[in-house]
Amino acid sequence: MSSSSSFTRINYDPQFKPVKSIYENRLRQFISSGGEYKDLNLPKFYDKARISLDQSHVKLRWYQVPFEKGSSPVSPDKRPPWKSIIEAAKKGELEFQDAHMGQAFGPSWSTTWFKVELSIPNEWVQSKDQLIFQFDCCNEGVVIDPETLVPATAFSGNGERTEYLLPKNEDGEYFFYIETGNNGMFGCGEGSTINPPDNNRTFQLKNADIVWPDWEARALYIDFWMLGDAARELPDDTFQKHQARQIANKCMDLFDPQDRSSVKKCREFLKKEYFDEFNGTERVYSHGDPDGFTSVYSIGNCHIDTAWLWPFAETKRKIVRSWASQCTLMDEYPEYQFAASQAQQFKWLLQEHPEFFKNVLVPKVQQSQFFPIGGSWVENDTNIPGGESLARQFFFGQRFFLKYFGIKSDIFWLPDTFGYSSQVPQLCQLSGITKFLTQKLSWNNINSFPHSTFNWAGIDGSQLLTHMPPGNTYTADSHFGDVLRTAKQNKSAEFYGAGLMLYGKGDGGGGPTREMLEKMRRIRSMSNKNGNVIPKLEVGTDVDEFYQDILKRTNQGNDLPTWSGELYFEFHRGTYTSQAQTKRLMRLAEIKLHDVEWIATKASILYPDEYKYPIAKINELWENVLLCQFHDVLPGSCIEIVYKYESTPLLEKVVKECEGLLEEVMTFLHENGSGKAQTLSTLTWLNSLHETEDDKVVAEEFHAKLQESKKLFIMSNGKLSVSVDRVTGAIVSIIDLSSGKEFIDLKHGRNKLGANQFVIFDDKPLSWQAWDTELYSVNQYKYLTKIEHVDVISASKKGVTIEVVVKVSEDCKINTKITLPAANPSTLEGSQINICTIVENWQAKNKFLKVEFPVNIRNEFASYETQFGVTKRPTHYNTSWDVAKFEVCQHKFADYSEFSKGVSILNNCKYGFSTHGNLMRLSLLRSPKAPDAHCDMGSHEISYAIFPHKGMLSADTVKLAHEFNYTDKYQLSVNLAKAFNNIINIKGDENVILSNIKRGEDDKGIKSEYALKTNENDTMVVRVYESLGGEATATLFSSLPIKSVEKIDNLELEVEELVTVKKNEKDIFEIPITLRPFEIASYRISF
């Protein structure tokens, strides 16, 4: 009877089935702040009251830091220290003027200060409500306390991050400063963000209000937004989707625009129907099904590009703005955790804002809310830096973290870089890092990378537990959809079902906002109530806990699939070539630093009392080099002012100061040695040769000779015969005289002109000019055949040189000198053809200049030097994965070999290469017009060499490529040279290279600022690697009175093993070593 009493027997009130699309579309009305019904919906109640700039309640005055037109936008006077401005203002030395709405400030890159005085109406103060100062000048700004100099929060401009939550006080009077930088979050690009900047942009004051908010209405806004997203984005076959839509519609029915108290009723209704009881508080995260599977972990971050569409100088300010905002948020949201990478950025912060660093940031690190992460000095490019540079990225990064925070990161954090070298896993493992995070491969424009969670193994087998956030972004807004995508797009769900969501505004810095944290609380609350159809989202577990969870659920990672070799990025292939001068200077700086450490180490060991190892200078120079390896600087994707005013002068300074240090130590050594001089190289194998051989008289057979025919210039030296066409200037034949084998192929393939043939490609990528060169460019090319002349410019028994001048356009020509030197039958001398090319006045637009070598070689793979080793890539287009590698990265050489012979192309400053079919192609110059409108315009000198050889790739190529780059020689007296060589030397398998030596960082005597302990004895660190991919044995020799030898990690902190040493009959210590294929090994010799 009871059921029939509630069920109506006769229908007088028919109901309809709602139409899904109409009911879903209606939801937008409720929270839309634009639109026709905004006064009839929730936005009406967001504020209880608001007062705009009136110079009474809101008093705003401004001061413009002088900026002379045409001057350097990065000079220190453009961004004066806070203290100096505030003190000068206090003394009345700065002229502050009244600001008004709509006023424009500028120009781009200048600084404007605002003095803000607020007088809050009594009623507002008495309400005890949290009040807001809202500010928007379309630029970036930061709120500074004039007494403590501690920043409170930052403004991003243009509607992003505009609110400063005023600290509560009794009298309602406030006084603070805002420093604004006249640039947007993404610089000052004209028309589009990645266009060259408009240097005369101005920034309008749009907002300077005090606001008494209705927090209940603002909370309902977030509730409703997330509920609406659930209605829109949950799958159609879930009951919860349709329920969300119905509940949201009912909420709208309940709302009364005439009655503010209806807001509260709406919230209570939603809480009952779709959220849990703790909605809107941090307690949601300890509620819900404790056994339910967490499918989305999250961590706040703000990717701050160390330079990109803004200079380093502005990045220093982005750091303090971004991180200050985050530290303030942490006070408001106890669950909130934030990770930040790049030791360089922490160092800048420490230098410029020590108060904030020590009093705010360090405590947040100690409270496990702020996590320094990453382990490298900057988020570096991994394609182009040399091996030692990559090692030092971690060396300095980890030692900085250890020194200032007592932690080292066990994760390499590199969400955004343009490809990942096959030696990254090993260098990480050697630096205390076992985990890796990146995201950029989701940008591949050809193949979709198959894993989200996997083990990445490098060329030596070292592996890293790797995660790529399934949401495919490192700047998630914590939308409902971001959480859903992180859960649903997981490509490794059969092994591990969860993903990490990286949320927070980024690239230009910024980081998470209050709104993101509020949204996440709603999403978790909905999941608590409705189950896992809404992914269970975790906030407040750090990145380490996430990776621990992977290990726990995958049999310590052993069940995960493996990806071997490089993580080739199928995009941004132009970055191996763009900004040629930066790349050339980087190679040079790396070599100079190598030589400085080599010679200074030995000098400081031989003369411990008289010569002081210049550790402070060396480390400073390394820091500069590492900084310029940031993933937009060295790849060439920054705006012009970064190269013009910052990285180029910085790298030039490194080279110059290295030369100064070398001159200093060589002068010292000359004063301490006398007698006959001997030439010393910093390449060990060259010195052992010099020891045994005097300048040998070479038989006439191996002199350089020149023959001329009607069509050809023929150079020969007993080893090689090289023919240059007198009309085209191309090398049409290279014959190995001992075997008679020809290396050039003119009969087949697309290039039938010859080697050292210049070719110009159209280079108009779909977008991202400085970054990309696209597949279709490969078949849109012209050979440069307008020859001005082909002449012999020198011919002696020491060498023959032929000059070829090629016209590119009316005002651009290429002058190339091809030299065959005399040969030495017992060494590799005379085995290569040296080419020096000067491109005069390169003024192209969207063209790509390359030089080709058609070779008589067939193999499915070619080899390219990478850091401390070699990476192989296909020479065919079998699969789309092979096609994607149409342009690849190399270091000092690329080699193409078949069983009986091969050709290596050596170079001194280039990184782009391709080998397909019978064609090897070295990339020389590009001409993108954005974001640097003048990228690579001007003249360039480029050296490369052709080394034809017998058999497959061997140590000969590795060594010749070194010799082609490490060209400086040093004169020492014979005795001193001998002592120098005896300090450390190596003999054994040819594939072992002694690459670097340095003093132990923790040596007592040298006083490094990076020292973390004190070595009992003086020490020397020796870095050795296996270069070709095969087990190798060798012996290190040292005349030092050795106490012990340890095989150590890259940080010089962990000892892997104690190495046995024995003294031979000449009183020299012998240290036997065995290396795995491509192993990088460091030994610390204590004496």
Ligand SMILES: [Zn+2]
């Ligand atoms: Zn980036």
